């Protein structure tokens with residue numbers, strides 16, 4: 097009998113399932129990921145983390161959105177996966193390196209239980225080629241862009257994955273759900289995009305609402321928090337260390353001179369799930 101076991105965690109309500117290939121035999125396909133992540137019909141999650149995949153001394157994770165598409169990186173995803181690695185005894189050091197499709201991230205556990213972590217997320221890159229985004233401009237920083245039927249002051253950047261940050265008058269879940277699909281699928285974004293509606297509360301606090309590429313509306317997102325902070329910092333609106341407030345909770349984001357970003361936040365454990373034998377039938 098081949099049963100599939102998944103462990104579920106969340107980063108501020110952004111929930112992920114961990115599927116460990118060392119403990120499960122599965123031919124992973126986007127259709128199966130979509131079925132597992134589907135709310136009401138499956139276990140339900142914003143995404144799935146597949147690993148650890150080990151190559152020599154590297155520990156790698158593959159990150160999938162709930163529609164089955166593969167993402168380069170996820171901020172909550174890497175914290176969650178680090179917690180899984182600690183829980184299952186794959187790592188026991190205070191600091192270690194995790195490899196994602198967008199490169200290596202450094203994880204540091206900040207407490208004994210491994211529930212709070214500081215992560216080096218790489219550098220924010222504003223080049224339109226890197227995002228990739230079709231534009232005559234080399235960068236889109238606080239430029240007017242039209243989505244659906246209105247113009248918005250917009251900043252775009254890559255943090256390994258693509259982000260579009262919109263300075264919005266209305267930063268609500270309703271507005272994110274309404275505008276998100278238009279922004280995610282806008283034809284100028286060659287690989288689709290993650291959208292954040294941004295409100296700068298003061299120089300130390302920002303608030304965002306998120307619509308994720310491949311997962312839709314989510315309660316939190318690590319890369320979205322880092323991207324929104326990087327955009328606000330680039331526009332001169334905030335200090336280099338800021339709290340990013342989202343529906344599911346807050347993350348601390350620090351931006352270095354060279355635009356290297358550090359994110360600190362928690363992970364919660366939900367439990368273990370076993371799929372029914374005929375789940376994919």
Ligand SMILES: N[C@@H](CCC[C@H](N)C(=O)O)C(=O)O
Pocket residue numbers: 110143161166167168169170171172173257258290308309310311314316317318319320
């Ligand atoms: N939840 C994430 C972001 C996941 C990937 C994203 N949807 C994409 O396709 O780039 C986070 O915490 O960063």
